[in-house]
Amino acid sequence: MRPPQQQGGLDDVMAAELKQEIAGRYFGFRKLIEEDSQDYAQKVREHSFILEKRISFDLMRIYLLLRDESLIQEFMELVxxxxxxxxxxxxxxxxxxxxxxxxxxxxxxxxRKGRFVRYFFTCYENLGFHVKVFDGKVRELEKMQGAIAEEIKYFYKQNNISAIMAFLRTLGDQQATGAMQGGMEIGLAEGLDSKLQIRPPAPVEQLLPIIKPMPPLKTIKRPLKKLILTAYSRQIPQLLALFNENSTPCPERNL
Structure with missing residues (x-):
């Protein structure tokens, strides 16, 4: 039978080695999740470009062509x-x-009337295309966020850190084994779940609006044409004047 002092020293060595292994496993995984989360955030920013530079202008053009708020509301309900x-x-x-x-x-x-109506249909088709692309990107982001969440769930399933730390506290000196090596503070075992919890990034629906794909133009062209003809009859002269020609100016802008 080992003397108590020798037994305590062995327990301390075992606890230190276990803590080192747990710390390496935990911080290594945390770094991977942080990298994946950064990639996710970058893709959210990239895909928001479609929303801000494409869909926004498609919608604003449609709003201006319809102009009347009752017609805008009717359009929204239709699509x-x-x-x-x-x-x-x-x-x-x-x-x-x-x-x-x-x-x-x-x-x-x-x-002028023909150009006005055809341009409205063009705006709608552009909107439908950009929404379809955006919806596909949102689906990709949903899968990406879900995969990160599943990785975290699997990690905790395979590594019950709280249970391991509870075991470590039974080895050697409780004060010495109450924390991991490698930057873990003394007493971290208390409330370990909340202090060490790795959280997935926010779901995409909290970061970007969810826009359902637009109905194909051919399926709603008749009610849309009725809508835009009504809008044409109510449109202000300044905007109608744009359609006196076949194009609008392209002013140069400083980058």
Whole structure:
């Protein structure tokens, strides 16, 4: 039988080695999750470009072509939009903002009315395309976030750190074994779950709006045409004047 002092020394060595292994496993995994989360956040920023630079302008053009808020609401109900994304009443009142929205646009048709109607359909098809692309990116982000969450869940399933630390506290000196080596503070075993918890990044629906794919133009073209013809009859002269020509100016901008 080993003397008590020798037994205590062996326990201390075992505890130190176990703590070192646990710390390496934990911090190594945490680093991987942080890297995956950074990649996820970067992709969220990249995909938001479609929303901010494509979908936003598609919608603002449609809002301006319809102009009347009752027609805008009817359009939203027709295509299944739950909220007026990028809509601000200031848009309908600001000539400079309207000019910016309609920069570098081309119109097809023999008459002003024909160009107005065909351009509305073009805006809708562009919106449908960009929403489809955006929806695909959102689905990718959902899978990415779900995979990170599953990795964390599996890690904790395989590594019950609280139980391991409870075991370590039974070895050797409790004060000496109450923490991991490698930067873990003394007494960290208390409340370890909350202090060491690795959390997945926020779900994509908390970071980006979820937009359902638009109905194909051919399935709603008749009610859309009725809508835009009504909008044409109510449209202000300043905006109708854009369709006197086949295109709008493209001013040079300083980068």
């Amino acid at each position: 299944g939009l739950n909220e007026r994304l990028f809509f601000d009443s200031y848009l309908l009142e600001s000539p400079s903002l309207q000019a910016r929205v309609f920069e570098c646009q081309r119109f097809k048709g023999w008459t």
